[in-house]
Amino acid sequence: MTTHIPVLLKETIEGLNPEKGETALDATLGGGGHSRALCARIGESGTFIGVDADEDAVLRAKEILSPCKARVILETANFRTIARILDNHGIKAINRAVFDLGLSSFQLEESNRGFSFQRSEPLLMTFEKNAPQEAVTAYDIVNQWREDSLEAILLGYGEERFARRIAKAIVSARREKPITSTDELVSVIVQALPWSYRNKRLHPATKTFQALRIAANDELGALKEGLFECFSRLAPRGRMAVISFHSGEDRIVKLFFKEQKNAGAAILISKKPIIPSREEQRENPKSRSAQLRILEKI
Ligand SMILES: C[S@@+](CC[C@H](N)C(=O)[O-])C[C@H]1O[C@@H](n2cnc3c(N)ncnc32)[C@H](O)[C@@H]1O
Structure with a gap:
Protein backbone atom coordinates (compact mmCIF):
# COMPACT_ATOMS: atom_id res chain seq x y z
CA MET A 1 0.00 0.00 0.00
CA THR A 2 1.29 3.45 -0.91
CA THR A 3 2.11 5.95 1.82
CA HIS A 4 3.56 9.42 1.52
CA ILE A 5 6.06 10.20 4.26
CA PRO A 6 5.93 13.94 5.02
CA VAL A 7 9.31 15.58 4.48
CA LEU A 8 10.94 17.85 7.12
CA LEU A 9 7.73 17.62 9.16
CA LYS A 10 9.21 18.44 12.57
CA GLU A 11 11.32 21.29 11.20
CA THR A 12 8.36 22.78 9.30
CA ILE A 13 5.97 22.72 12.25
CA GLU A 14 8.61 23.98 14.69
CA GLY A 15 9.54 26.76 12.27
CA LEU A 16 5.94 27.80 11.62
CA ASN A 17 5.10 27.52 15.31
CA PRO A 18 1.29 27.50 14.87
CA GLU A 19 -0.82 28.38 17.90
CA LYS A 20 -4.32 27.61 19.10
CA GLY A 21 -7.05 29.55 17.32
CA GLU A 22 -4.94 30.54 14.32
CA THR A 23 -5.78 30.25 10.62
CA ALA A 24 -3.48 27.84 8.76
CA LEU A 25 -3.16 27.02 5.08
CA ASP A 26 -1.68 23.91 3.49
CA ALA A 27 -1.33 24.78 -0.20
CA THR A 28 -0.26 21.23 -1.14
CA LEU A 29 -2.31 18.65 0.78
CA GLY A 30 -0.72 15.58 -0.88
CA GLY A 31 -0.93 12.75 1.65
CA GLY A 32 -2.07 15.13 4.41
CA GLY A 33 1.00 14.72 6.62
CA HIS A 34 1.73 18.41 7.20
CA SER A 35 -2.00 19.19 7.33
CA ARG A 36 -2.63 16.79 10.18
CA ALA A 37 0.17 18.29 12.25
CA LEU A 38 -0.99 21.87 11.52
CA CYS A 39 -4.58 21.02 12.42
CA ALA A 40 -3.55 19.46 15.71
CA ARG A 41 -1.69 22.64 16.67
CA ILE A 42 -4.43 25.18 15.83
CA GLY A 43 -7.04 23.21 17.79
CA GLU A 44 -10.81 23.52 17.74
CA SER A 45 -10.86 27.31 17.65
CA GLY A 46 -8.61 27.39 14.57
CA THR A 47 -9.42 27.45 10.87
CA PHE A 48 -7.62 25.17 8.42
CA ILE A 49 -7.65 25.63 4.65
CA GLY A 50 -6.26 22.77 2.54
CA VAL A 51 -5.68 23.02 -1.21
CA ASP A 52 -4.49 20.57 -3.84
CA ALA A 53 -4.83 20.48 -7.61
CA ASP A 54 -5.44 16.72 -7.39
CA GLU A 55 -8.97 15.84 -6.27
CA ASP A 56 -7.72 12.48 -4.92
CA ALA A 57 -5.46 14.35 -2.49
CA VAL A 58 -8.44 16.39 -1.31
CA LEU A 59 -10.56 13.25 -0.80
CA ARG A 60 -7.72 11.66 1.13
CA ALA A 61 -7.33 14.78 3.28
CA LYS A 62 -11.05 14.74 4.07
CA GLU A 63 -10.60 11.34 5.67
CA ILE A 64 -7.28 12.02 7.35
CA LEU A 65 -8.52 15.28 8.83
CA SER A 66 -11.88 13.90 9.98
CA PRO A 67 -10.73 13.75 13.65
CA CYS A 68 -9.57 17.38 13.35
CA LYS A 69 -11.61 19.72 15.54
CA ALA A 70 -10.74 22.95 13.71
CA ARG A 71 -13.00 24.47 11.06
CA VAL A 72 -11.73 22.66 7.95
CA ILE A 73 -12.06 24.00 4.39
CA LEU A 74 -10.78 21.81 1.56
CA GLU A 75 -10.53 22.90 -2.08
CA THR A 76 -9.48 21.18 -5.29
CA ALA A 77 -7.64 24.07 -6.93
CA ASN A 78 -4.31 25.37 -8.07
CA PHE A 79 -2.50 27.25 -5.30
CA ARG A 80 -1.98 30.13 -7.72
CA THR A 81 -5.61 31.03 -6.91
CA ILE A 82 -5.20 31.19 -3.12
CA ALA A 83 -6.57 34.74 -2.86
CA ARG A 84 -9.81 33.76 -4.63
CA ILE A 85 -10.22 30.69 -2.40
CA LEU A 86 -9.80 32.80 0.74
CA ASP A 87 -12.23 35.41 -0.60
CA ASN A 88 -14.83 32.72 -1.33
CA HIS A 89 -14.70 31.69 2.32
CA GLY A 90 -14.58 35.20 3.74
CA ILE A 91 -11.05 34.71 5.13
CA LYS A 92 -9.07 37.94 5.13
CA ALA A 93 -5.73 36.77 6.53
CA ILE A 94 -3.81 33.63 7.38
CA ASN A 95 -1.30 33.11 10.17
CA ARG A 96 0.65 30.05 8.95
CA ALA A 97 1.11 28.55 5.50
CA VAL A 98 3.02 25.63 4.04
CA PHE A 99 3.92 24.73 0.46
CA ASP A 100 5.46 21.26 0.04
CA LEU A 101 6.18 21.30 -3.69
CA GLY A 102 6.24 18.65 -6.39
CA LEU A 103 4.31 15.42 -6.44
CA SER A 104 3.20 12.90 -3.83
CA SER A 105 4.04 9.20 -3.66
CA PHE A 106 0.38 8.50 -4.50
CA GLN A 107 0.69 10.39 -7.78
CA LEU A 108 3.98 8.68 -8.57
CA GLU A 109 2.83 5.19 -7.74
CA GLU A 110 -0.94 5.00 -8.21
CA SER A 111 -2.27 7.80 -10.39
CA ASN A 112 -1.73 6.13 -13.80
CA ARG A 113 -0.95 9.58 -15.18
CA GLY A 114 2.57 8.90 -16.36
CA PHE A 115 4.70 10.39 -13.57
CA SER A 116 6.79 7.23 -13.19
CA PHE A 117 9.28 5.95 -15.72
CA GLN A 118 9.06 2.55 -14.05
CA ARG A 119 5.52 1.82 -15.29
CA SER A 120 3.75 1.77 -18.61
CA GLU A 121 1.26 4.61 -18.34
CA PRO A 122 -0.29 7.25 -20.60
CA LEU A 123 1.78 10.42 -20.95
CA LEU A 124 -0.25 12.96 -18.98
CA MET A 125 1.71 14.17 -15.91
CA THR A 126 -0.97 16.66 -14.87
CA PHE A 127 -1.45 17.20 -11.13
CA GLU A 128 -5.15 17.56 -11.86
CA LYS A 129 -6.85 14.18 -11.98
CA ASN A 130 -9.45 15.29 -14.50
CA ALA A 131 -7.55 17.97 -16.32
CA PRO A 132 -9.66 20.04 -18.73
CA GLN A 133 -9.40 19.33 -22.45
CA GLU A 134 -7.28 22.42 -23.01
CA ALA A 135 -4.70 21.50 -20.33
CA VAL A 136 -1.17 20.91 -21.56
CA ASN A 217 1.96 21.90 -14.80
CA ASP A 218 3.69 25.26 -15.29
CA GLU A 219 5.08 24.57 -11.83
CA LEU A 220 7.44 27.53 -11.68
CA GLY A 221 4.80 30.00 -12.89
CA ALA A 222 2.31 28.63 -10.33
CA LEU A 223 4.94 28.87 -7.59
CA LYS A 224 5.69 32.55 -8.31
CA GLU A 225 1.99 33.43 -8.25
CA GLY A 226 1.22 31.21 -5.23
CA LEU A 227 4.04 32.73 -3.13
CA PHE A 228 2.90 36.24 -4.02
CA GLU A 229 -0.78 35.57 -3.26
CA CYS A 230 0.02 33.79 -0.02
CA PHE A 231 2.36 36.50 1.23
CA SER A 232 -0.16 39.22 0.38
CA ARG A 233 -2.74 37.47 2.61
CA LEU A 234 -0.36 36.67 5.46
CA ALA A 235 -1.24 38.46 8.71
CA PRO A 236 1.46 40.56 10.45
CA ARG A 237 3.79 38.09 12.29
CA GLY A 238 2.35 35.39 10.04
CA ARG A 239 4.78 32.76 8.74
CA MET A 240 5.08 30.78 5.54
CA ALA A 241 7.24 27.70 4.92
CA VAL A 242 8.22 26.35 1.53
CA ILE A 243 9.79 22.94 0.87
CA SER A 244 11.37 22.70 -2.58
CA PHE A 245 12.98 19.75 -4.32
CA HIS A 246 15.14 21.15 -7.11
CA SER A 247 17.25 24.18 -7.80
CA GLY A 248 14.71 25.86 -10.14
CA GLU A 249 12.12 25.93 -7.36
CA ASP A 250 14.52 26.92 -4.62
CA ARG A 251 15.87 29.83 -6.69
CA ILE A 252 12.35 31.27 -6.95
CA VAL A 253 11.66 30.85 -3.23
CA LYS A 254 15.04 32.28 -2.23
CA LEU A 255 14.60 35.32 -4.48
CA PHE A 256 11.03 35.97 -3.36
CA PHE A 257 11.99 35.78 0.33
CA LYS A 258 15.02 38.04 -0.27
CA GLU A 259 12.87 40.63 -2.03
CA GLN A 260 10.43 40.76 0.91
CA LYS A 261 13.32 41.04 3.37
CA ASN A 262 15.04 43.81 1.39
CA ALA A 263 11.74 45.68 1.13
CA GLY A 264 11.52 45.58 4.94
CA ALA A 265 8.33 43.49 4.69
CA ALA A 266 9.64 40.25 6.22
CA ILE A 267 12.37 38.57 8.21
CA LEU A 268 13.89 35.21 7.37
CA ILE A 269 13.32 32.61 10.08
CA SER A 270 15.89 30.35 8.43
CA LYS A 271 18.92 32.24 7.11
CA LYS A 272 20.01 29.17 5.16
CA PRO A 273 17.74 26.45 3.78
CA ILE A 274 17.01 23.68 6.28
CA ILE A 275 17.78 20.22 4.90
CA PRO A 276 16.71 16.78 6.17
CA SER A 277 18.90 15.12 8.80
CA ARG A 278 21.03 12.18 7.73
CA GLU A 279 18.59 9.93 9.55
CA GLU A 280 15.60 11.33 7.61
CA GLN A 281 17.48 10.98 4.31
CA ARG A 282 18.27 7.37 5.15
CA GLU A 283 14.71 6.53 6.18
CA ASN A 284 13.09 8.45 3.30
CA PRO A 285 15.42 8.73 0.30
CA LYS A 286 12.81 10.92 -1.49
CA SER A 287 13.63 13.64 1.06
CA ARG A 288 17.26 13.88 -0.08
CA SER A 289 16.93 16.96 -2.26
CA ALA A 290 14.48 18.81 0.02
CA GLN A 291 15.20 22.38 1.16
CA LEU A 292 12.99 24.27 3.60
CA ARG A 293 12.83 28.06 3.84
CA ILE A 294 10.66 29.97 6.31
CA LEU A 295 9.76 33.66 6.40
CA GLU A 296 7.82 35.87 8.83
CA LYS A 297 5.85 38.91 7.70
CA ILE A 298 6.56 42.09 9.63
C1 LIG B 1 4.86 16.62 -2.03
S1 LIG B 1 3.12 16.54 -2.14
C2 LIG B 1 2.62 17.20 -0.60
C3 LIG B 1 2.74 16.20 0.51
C4 LIG B 1 2.14 16.63 1.82
N1 LIG B 1 2.79 17.79 2.38
C5 LIG B 1 2.21 15.50 2.83
O1 LIG B 1 2.97 15.61 3.79
O2 LIG B 1 1.55 14.50 2.65
C6 LIG B 1 2.75 17.83 -3.25
C7 LIG B 1 1.29 18.00 -3.58
O3 LIG B 1 1.15 19.31 -4.11
C8 LIG B 1 0.21 19.31 -5.15
N2 LIG B 1 0.53 20.46 -6.00
C9 LIG B 1 1.68 20.71 -6.68
N3 LIG B 1 1.59 21.89 -7.32
C10 LIG B 1 0.38 22.40 -7.03
C11 LIG B 1 -0.29 23.61 -7.38
N4 LIG B 1 0.27 24.52 -8.17
N5 LIG B 1 -1.53 23.82 -6.88
C12 LIG B 1 -2.12 22.91 -6.06
N6 LIG B 1 -1.54 21.74 -5.72
C13 LIG B 1 -0.31 21.50 -6.18
C14 LIG B 1 0.39 17.96 -5.83
O4 LIG B 1 -0.80 17.59 -6.49
C15 LIG B 1 0.72 17.05 -4.64
O5 LIG B 1 -0.43 16.41 -4.15
Missing part, protein backbone atom coordinates in the same frame (compact mmCIF):
# COMPACT_ATOMS: atom_id res chain seq x y z
CA THR A 137 -0.09 17.31 -21.03
CA ALA A 138 3.28 15.59 -21.35
CA TYR A 139 1.88 13.99 -24.52
CA ASP A 140 1.33 17.45 -26.08
CA ILE A 141 4.83 18.57 -25.16
CA VAL A 142 6.53 15.41 -26.40
CA ASN A 143 4.56 15.20 -29.63
CA GLN A 144 3.95 18.83 -30.55
CA TRP A 145 6.62 21.12 -29.15
CA ARG A 146 9.47 22.22 -31.37
CA GLU A 147 12.83 20.56 -30.92
CA ASP A 148 14.47 23.73 -29.55
CA SER A 149 11.64 24.19 -26.99
CA LEU A 150 12.04 20.56 -25.89
CA GLU A 151 15.76 21.05 -25.52
CA ALA A 152 15.20 24.24 -23.54
CA ILE A 153 12.94 22.60 -20.94
CA LEU A 154 15.15 19.51 -20.61
CA LEU A 155 18.06 21.83 -19.91
CA GLY A 156 16.24 24.45 -17.85
CA TYR A 157 13.87 22.28 -15.79
CA GLY A 158 15.74 18.98 -15.83
CA GLU A 159 19.37 20.13 -15.96
CA GLU A 160 19.78 17.25 -18.42
CA ARG A 161 23.24 17.41 -19.97
CA PHE A 162 22.09 15.37 -22.95
CA ALA A 163 19.13 17.67 -23.61
CA ARG A 164 20.02 18.20 -27.25
CA ARG A 165 20.42 14.49 -28.03
CA ILE A 166 17.17 13.57 -26.26
CA ALA A 167 15.17 16.37 -27.93
CA LYS A 168 16.50 15.28 -31.33
CA ALA A 169 15.65 11.61 -30.63
CA ILE A 170 12.10 12.51 -29.51
CA VAL A 171 11.45 14.51 -32.67
CA SER A 172 12.86 11.76 -34.85
CA ALA A 173 10.80 9.03 -33.08
CA ARG A 174 7.54 10.97 -33.30
CA ARG A 175 7.97 11.35 -37.08
CA GLU A 176 7.37 7.59 -37.26
CA LYS A 177 4.42 7.61 -34.86
CA PRO A 178 3.27 9.60 -31.81
CA ILE A 179 4.92 8.71 -28.49
CA THR A 180 1.92 7.79 -26.33
CA SER A 181 3.22 6.03 -23.22
CA THR A 182 5.92 6.35 -20.59
CA ASP A 183 7.70 3.17 -21.68
CA GLU A 184 7.86 4.34 -25.31
CA LEU A 185 9.36 7.60 -24.11
CA VAL A 186 11.84 5.82 -21.82
CA SER A 187 13.07 3.69 -24.70
CA VAL A 188 13.58 6.78 -26.91
CA ILE A 189 15.55 8.47 -24.10
CA VAL A 190 17.70 5.44 -23.33
CA GLN A 191 18.60 4.93 -26.99
CA ALA A 192 19.58 8.59 -27.32
CA LEU A 193 22.17 8.35 -24.54
CA PRO A 194 25.76 7.18 -24.78
CA TRP A 195 26.34 3.65 -23.47
CA SER A 196 28.44 4.89 -20.59
CA TYR A 197 25.45 6.87 -19.27
CA ARG A 198 22.92 4.04 -19.31
CA ASN A 199 23.89 2.17 -16.15
CA LYS A 200 24.33 5.08 -13.77
CA ARG A 201 22.64 5.11 -10.35
CA LEU A 202 20.16 7.73 -11.56
CA HIS A 203 17.72 6.29 -14.10
CA PRO A 204 18.48 7.88 -17.50
CA ALA A 205 14.87 9.15 -17.82
CA THR A 206 14.78 10.88 -14.40
CA LYS A 207 15.66 14.38 -15.57
CA THR A 208 13.52 14.28 -18.70
CA PHE A 209 10.49 13.17 -16.67
CA GLN A 210 11.11 15.94 -14.12
CA ALA A 211 11.34 18.54 -16.89
CA LEU A 212 8.14 17.37 -18.61
CA ARG A 213 6.21 17.37 -15.32
CA ILE A 214 7.35 20.89 -14.47
CA ALA A 215 6.43 22.14 -17.95
CA ALA A 216 3.05 20.35 -18.11
